[in-house]
Amino acid sequence: MRKDESPRLRSIRLDPWIIVSIAVTAAYALFLLYPLIALLSKSVIGKSGGASLEYFTSIFTKAYYGRAIMNSFKVTLAVTAFSVLLATPLAYLTAVYKIRGRAALEILILVSSMSAPFIGAYSWIQLFGRSGAVTQFVKTAIGWRMPDIYGFPGIVLVMSLQLYSLVFMFVSGAFKSMDNSLIEACESLGCTGIRKFARIVLPLLLPTLLAGALMVFMRTFADYGTPALIGEGYTTLPVLVYKTFMSETGSNDSLAAAISVIAVFVTTAVFLLQKFVVNRKKFTMNALHPIHAKSLKGAANVFAHLYCYIVVALAMLPQLYVIFSSFRKTSGKLFVPGFSLASYITAFNTVGKTITNTYLLGFAAIICIVVIASLVAYVVVRRPNPLNTALDVITMFPETVAGSILGIALLISFSKRPLLFSGTAFIMILSYTIRRLPYTVRSSSAILSQISPSIEEASISLGASGAKTFARVTLPMMMPGVISGAILSWIMIITELSTSIILYSTRTKTMTLEIYSQIIRGNDGIAAAISSILTFSTIIALVIFFKVSGKKEIEI
Amino acid sequence: MSVPITFSKVVKKYGANTIIPELTLKVSDGEFFTLLGPSGCGKTTLLRMVAGFNSIESGTIMFGGQVINDMPPAKRNIGMVFQNYAVFPHMTVRQNVAFGLTNRGLSKDEINERVDRILETTRITEYASRMPDRLSGGQQQRVALARAIVIRPNVLLMDEPLSNLDAKLRLEMRNAIRNIHNTMGITTIYVTHDQEEAMAVSDRIAVMDGGVIQQVGVPKAIYQRPANMFVANFIGRSNALDAELLLENGAAKLTFGNGTAVDYGVYLDGGARSQKVRVSVRPEEFIVSKSGEGLSGVIESSVFLGLNTTYFIKLFNGDIIETVEESSIDSILAKGTKVSLRLKLDKINVFTADGKISLTKGGSVNA
Known part of the structure; x- marks a missing residue:
């Protein structure tokens, strides 16, 4: 024994x-x-010192707080969607087709991912804000007042062009581990073009896309700098929390804590939902034959190159302008x-x-x-x-x-x-x-x-x-x-x-x-x-x- | 509908590297044809040219009367089975098998009916609603096979389909593949490096090396009458002995180093001249005895394998050769025993000294 x-x-x-x-x-x-x-x-813990839900009640009864929560949702969903929509075709094109200067593009994307989103916001304001360089130029040249960049569209623009880079890196990695035999099997069975993308490539990418999307969601939801700079009254949760907590005209720790608790519940719910979906959609792949990039011909080639260059150039624009300004x-x-x-x-x-x-x-x-x-x-x-x-x-x-x-x-x-x-x-x-x-x-x-x-x-x-x-x-x-x-x-x-x-x-x-x-x-x-x-x-x-x-x- | 495949002067190049120089071959309608060779011999490259995943630099490949060089894979009506199965991991077995049919816009009823039938044929009906990650390798390979044949392809292409399976499953699957071919009769090109597997399933085999077809023939011919020393060594095991061929007064004498001479006239190809030759003798083509007649040697070691006993024998000239004998009930010949070896003349093959051309009747490249 x-x-x-x-x-x-x-x-x-x-x-x-x-x-x-x-x-x-x-x-x-x-x-x-x-x-x-x-x-x-x-x-x-209420003002009296005992247990109380008074802060939560005031959050849910005052439109000001409710609006900030809704704003955060709208911004976050829009940014997540746009980032995925920008990055997926980019990753697909660079993985499957020969794109000139692909290595340089990847490095630029990497560099742009390492910039803080609010710097992008600041730079976009410098270019397209009320007194921005481009806005002023267009106004004096053709007398046209460009649409306003502040608020919701500005936040979405800045955050999407910043965070698409994360999705790109995720999805590019997924293409590297994708088995080319699956794509060939699909083609040999008579399925090509957009149907191939929709029925095979996209489902195979889905777990990675969801992982990337979750990261974008969390970063956008938590971002303070961008909405603070370019939001102009379009208040999101982090801004609200910060203002409530740090306000010089009477900070309110408890109220800030209550808003925080709600935010944590929301993000945890999203997190669990994502895990649930990924667990149902996950599978294993053995990449015996990795994908080799092929050359495209004619108009399709031109279009593919234009797409890649324009997206990366737009994302790099704020950083380039900042360097120029410096x-x-x-x-x-x-x-x-x-x-x-x-x-x-x-x-x-x-x-x-x-x-x-x-x-x-x-x-x-x-x-x-x-x-x-x-x-x-x-x-x-x-x-x-x-x-x-x-x-x-x-x-x-x-x-x-x-x-x-x-x-x-x-x-x-x-x-x-x-x-x-x-x-x-x-x-x-x-x-x-x-x-x-x-x-x-x-x-x-x-x-x-x-x-x-x-x-x-x-x-x-x-x-x-x-x-x-x-x-x-x-x-x-x-x-x-x-x-x-x-x-x-x-x-x-x-x-x-x-x-x-x-x-x-x-x-x-x-x-x-x-x-x-x-x-x-x-x-x-x-x-x-x-x-x-x-x-x-x-x-x-x-x-x-x-x-x-x-x-x-x-x-x- | 199944079609014959004709390769004429097909060339494959990667940059300046020629992988396949001018290859010509005809695969008959409904034939089970195997490309066999060591890795890097160009067999998979050739298969992928038929599938349309590799370009063809020059020459033509035809399905029936139609040149398919520039036809995209999706239009060729091929079924392909991949080495790693390539079963779509996000679809059930049924969805995988139905995939090719839905691309062809068939009605739901017809799809269901055809899928049911093929699941039955490949014996995977019970797994129809499973996801691939819950299938064994053999089951996944059956799904891949079902998916490829359910579309009734003109040509079925298989790229080392059994190489990822364990030995027992490999045996079972190759019988299944052969049976399915017998019932469906689709022209099939099968790629493998396993000679036993090739002989078990094929109607004909092409042995390839360095992008060149070394021999095409039925399995029996390839084994018994190899066209050159490469084929003799690659298919089964062979011992190579140096000898001299002397044609004199209508007799053809084959003389070995120790003076042993045999008359090979009956089996010699008509065009052969007197020359130094290389003789390929398979282990089972020796007769080991103590009679003193034939090539002399000494037993080096032995391996008892049950049915057979293998001997390694040091010949008079120092070469070590391998023989195989049906195990006898008597004791195994001990190390150091002096033996003599006779040859089964009807079975051995004689090649030119460089081993490139067979001098034996029936040992031609194309049969």
Whole structure:
């Protein structure tokens, strides 16, 4: 009997992964669950101090709040739809047909994805706003007043042209793993053209499209900067939450908390709905024969090229214009004819610290993310038990929590001793890590579940310890998945505004925050200069990534 | 309706690389024709040219009297079975099988009736409403086959359809494929690198190497009268022995290194001249004895396989050859036993010294 029991007991006692699971779960309980519960309790404790639903009642009875919720929905659905409609044909054309300059297009799309949406909003205003360059030109040239860019159409335009890049990267990846035999089988059975796309290609893409769409949905729903700049009274939920929480004319934490709770319920519902649909539509594919791009001929070729070039050019336009503006001569806050480097000099002199802040905070967060995500992915995939299932759910949950809401929750919870973190770099890194971990966990688990456990067993049978096996065998094999997730996390961190705008202090101000405050103050030259520095440093980071990894493209 | 397929001077190039130089071949109406060869020999390339997924750089491929070079795959009325099945993962078995029929705009009743019948023929009726990820490899392959033949194609193309299956299923599926071909009678081109599989299913086989057809013939001819040393080695196992052919006074003497000479006149092709030759002897074409008559050798090792016993024998010149004997109830010949080997002259094949041309009657490239 002893002999039978001892191996089981030993494996329970000695499995160090249990410690990993417990440690990460404890950290999440303190840094995520506790703040969220604090937020929830704040929303249901009335002015009198007892339990009350008065804040919820006032939200649902005042048209002002209801309208913001509806606005958020309208904007989010429109942006999600447009992003998918823009990106899917683009990914299809570049995967299936030979498009000249395809590599350059992919890099441009990648670069544009790493820009913060509100910078796009600012740039579109500079071009097509009331006193925008193009608007003024058209007005003086032909006397025509262009339609207004502010409000709903502006937000949708800016966000779609920004976030289509994420869908593109997802769908392009799906085309790379699509089995060409399926398409050939379809053709051999007499199905071509649009029918082929509708009956085979689209259904095969659906799980990926839904994943991309969900990401766009969550980002749009949570975005604060774009509606704040170009919305002009078209108030969305994050703007409302921010205004309510930070208002100088009497902030109302409880009301903000109540709005946040509603928003979290909504996004969680969408998240679960997406999971439900994906689970019903998912299937496995083995890409034995990847798709080879073919040449198109005649008008179809011209059309395909035009589509790709125009979409990418439109998406790049705001960034190009920002770079152009950054070199213009300024006088006070106004642009004057001629070019100079003055904006850059001012930017470096006054706000140089934000550049180092951005990278230090970003790197610290990404290191935490990579370490925690690969450990979490491992225990979730390889050690299925109730604790790890719970861990999977908790680490994924922040995806459905809008940034400003997480910001408020953290601030409410950690502004008192002994847990006084507000204003520190720690709380910034914490918020980045919690919010952006899910992407890396997901891609790491995906790759791990494709690696056969027998590889680890082989390593152990050859005498390597569990820790050594993880470090020398499992982790290197997981790396491609970890890295592609980390890149996505990185994109989200350096373009982050909505959480940090609530949590930052003067010592932890980042580039996106600085750009935003310079825009608000009307210092267009400096804002443009910092935006350009952000873009350039992104490109440098990408080049380093390509050099170090020896890769030619980034897969998500 | 099934059609014959004619290849005339077909060329396939990738850039400056010629994969298939001028290939000519005729596949008869209703024939089960196999392209057999090692990987990289151009067999799949040729099949995909018939399907329309690869371009044809020069020459023509005809279905019946119609040149199909520039016809898109969807218009060729072909059924294709892929190596990895290519069953649509988002459709049920029934939807997969019905897919080609719905593209042809048939009525619902007719589609249902034809799908039912083909599910019955391929014995997958019970899985009709399953999704592919809940099917085994063999079942998926049956779905792929059903999907390809339900459209009543002019030509059925199969690209290594059994290579992803385990040995037992492979055997079962190849019988199923053969039976279905017998009932449907569709002209079929089948690609494989497995010679046993090729012989089991085919009416005729083309053995390919380097984009060139080495021999075309019925399975029996390919095995027993290979056209060159490549075919002799690729199909089954062969030992190669050097010898000298001497034609004198109407007799054809085959002399081996140790002086053993045999008269090969009866089996020699009419046009053969005296020359150095290479003789291909399959393991079962030796008669091992202790009589001292024939090629001398020493037993190196033996493998008992039940039905047969394989011996590895070191010949007088140091070559190691392999023989196979029906296992006898007596003890196995021990290592070091001196033996002599005679040849079954009716079965061996004689080639030119470079191994490229057969000097044996019936060993021509086209049969």
